[in-house]
Amino acid sequence: xxxxSAARIILLSLLAGLVLTVLPLPMxxxxxxxxxxxLILIYWCMALPQRVGVTxxxxxxxxxxxxxxxxxxAHALAFGVVAFLTLKLHQRIRVFPLWQxxxxxxLLLLVIRLILLWVRGLSGQPGADWQYWLPAxxxxxLWPPLFLGLRAVRRRFQVQ
Amino acid sequence: MLALLSILLMALDQRQGVPEPVRYTLAAxxxxxxxxxxxxxxxxxxxxxxxSGRRQLMAENERLQARRLLNEVRLQKLDALEEENIxxxxxxxxxxxxxxxxxxxxxxxxxxxxxxxxIQIGKGIRDGVFRSQPVLDANGIVGQVDKAGPLSAxxxxxxxxxxxxxxxxxxxxIRSIAVGTGNPHQLKLTNLPNNTDIRVGDLLISSGLxxxxxRGYPVARVESVTTDPGPAFARVLATPTAALxxxxxxxxxxxxQQAVRLASTNEKIDPPPGKQPGP
Numbered sequence: 001x002x003x004x005s006a007a008r009i010i011l012l013s014l015l016a017g018l019v020l021t022v023l024p025l026p027m028x029x030x031x032x033x034x035x036x037x038x039l040i041l042i043y044w045c046m047a048l049p050q051r052v053g054v055t056x057x058x059x060x061x062x063x064x065x066x067x068x069x070x071x072x073x074a075h076a077l078a079f080g081v082v083a084f085l086t087l088k089l090h091q092r093i094r095v096f097p098l099w100q101x102x103x104x105x106x107l108l109l110l111v112i113r114l115i116l117l118w119v120r121g122l123s124g125q126p127g128a129d130w131q132y133w134l135p136a137x138x139x140x141x142l143w144p145p146l147f148l149g150l151r152a153v154r155r156r157f158q159v160q
Numbered sequence: 161m162l163a164l165l166s167i168l169l170m171a172l173d174q175r176q177g178v179p180e181p182v183r184y185t186l187a188a189x190x191x192x193x194x195x196x197x198x199x200x201x202x203x204x205x206x207x208x209x210x211x212s213g214r215r216q217l218m219a220e221n222e223r224l225q226a227r228r229l230l231n232e233v234r235l236q237k238l239d240a241l242e243e244e245n246i247x248x249x250x251x252x253x254x255x256x257x258x259x260x261x262x263x264x265x266x267x268x269x270x271x272x273x274x275x276x277x278x279i280q281i282g283k284g285i286r287d288g289v290f291r292s293q294p295v296l297d298a299n300g301i302v303g304q305v306d307k308a309g310p311l312s313a314x315x316x317x318x319x320x321x322x323x324x325x326x327x328x329x330x331x332x333x334i335r336s337i338a339v340g341t342g343n344p345h346q347l348k349l350t351n352l353p354n355n356t357d358i359r360v361g362d363l364l365i366s367s368g369l370x371x372x373x374x375r376g377y378p379v380a381r382v383e384s385v386t387t388d389p390g391p392a393f394a395r396v397l398a399t400p401t402a403a404l405x406x407x408x409x410x411x412x413x414x415x416x417q418q419a420v421r422l423a424s425t426n427e428k429i430d431p432p433p434g435k436q437p438g439p
Binding site for chain 2: 015018019022023024025030031033054055058061062063066067068069070071072073074076077080081119120123124125132
């Protein structure tokens with residue numbers, strides 16, 4: 001019973017991330033949109049590595065590819081790699097103070113952007129400008145509130 | 161393992177080889193997410209419609225009536241021209257397809273990949289949408305269906321950097337290809353020699369040569385022509401006639417590949433659709 005509701009909470013948060021990813025924003029804010037799903041995945045990989053791992057990340061990435069009309073499998077690959085890195089490092093990241101956590105998140109988000117840039121280049125799409133890297137920065141800025149919020153959710157519903 | 165799988169998927173998708181059922185199922189799975197993201201904006205427009213005053217509605221009604229009258233007058237002339245055209249083509253021995261049936265699809269307000277020009281529409285395979293179906297709006301060609309799901313589809317606009325459409329200059333029939341630039345207000349014409357007879361303001365219409373887009377629909381208007389003795393070709397930029405950044409509803413042309421093949425043979429000529437009285 002407990003496991004069931006825990007899975008549901010995680011699933012709901014990931015779905016919310018997907019909705020936020022395609023929510024219409026005004027033109028000026030669109031390059032600033034952080035990778036919501038990636039942030040939420042990183043949190044769960046760090047907090048509950050035994051529950052959320054590479055497979056979940058891969059599946060969510062695939063859904064995001066379909067949702068955004070992206071090349072199928074690009075986000076899946078990027079999220080899978082980042083989930084793997086997070087799982088490797090979660091023991092260390094977990095005990096960092098919040099601002100250092102945000103810095104390691106920045107690195108992970110940059111890895112995602114880099115993989116997506118490679119995919120773009122390989123599939124013959126035009127290169128990106130400096131704005132392409134902005135989502136990683138906004139994602140980092142949003143990490144502390146997101147972390148506190150998700151931790152509150154996790155404690156409130158005792159997701160384990 | 162999963163990394164290999166995703167690389168395989170990407171390669172397949174790039175070559176358009178992902179099995180249709182897989183794509184269909186995935187698209188069906190994410191449809192609810194799209195609806196949820198679209199919901200607040202949909203509600204907003206519904207509320208705006210419900211709450212708009214009587215006076216406003218009457219003004220709008222009046223405006224639409226006037227426009228309908230104008231269009232009907234134009235249509236009368238068009239019917240006569242069409243019949244004449246068909247007669248002439250009959251003499252030439254080629255068939256001519258007119259009055260392609262269309263499907264109207266609303267736009268879903270969700271943001272897709274910001275680095276390519278894609279829009280989401282609220283009609284899918286269940287409504288008869290198919291891949292590479294031409295998409296128009298009231299002013300011209302908008303793009304073509306890129307990915308079709310069961311209830312929604314993704315349309316690639318003609319301004320997407322990876323999109324190209326065969327066009328013809330309406331004034332003199334010079335053919336070219338209009339390639340997207342990534343700027344929603346600009347197309348680039350390729351392979352036009354420096355001495356081509358093309359001027360600013362020329363209307364470009366679809367030539368129908370690729371067999372994908374119906375012929376004769378406006379695509380863009382030439383915005384600037386730069387001839388430079390250095391490069392071999394002139395640099396011609398054009399502005400799409402369709403309001404690509406202000407779309408609300410689009411028209412999908414219901415025409416299958418068969419019609420293209422028929423058009424090249426002259427076995428049968430469709431009778432012109434009778435004059436339909438205004439609704």
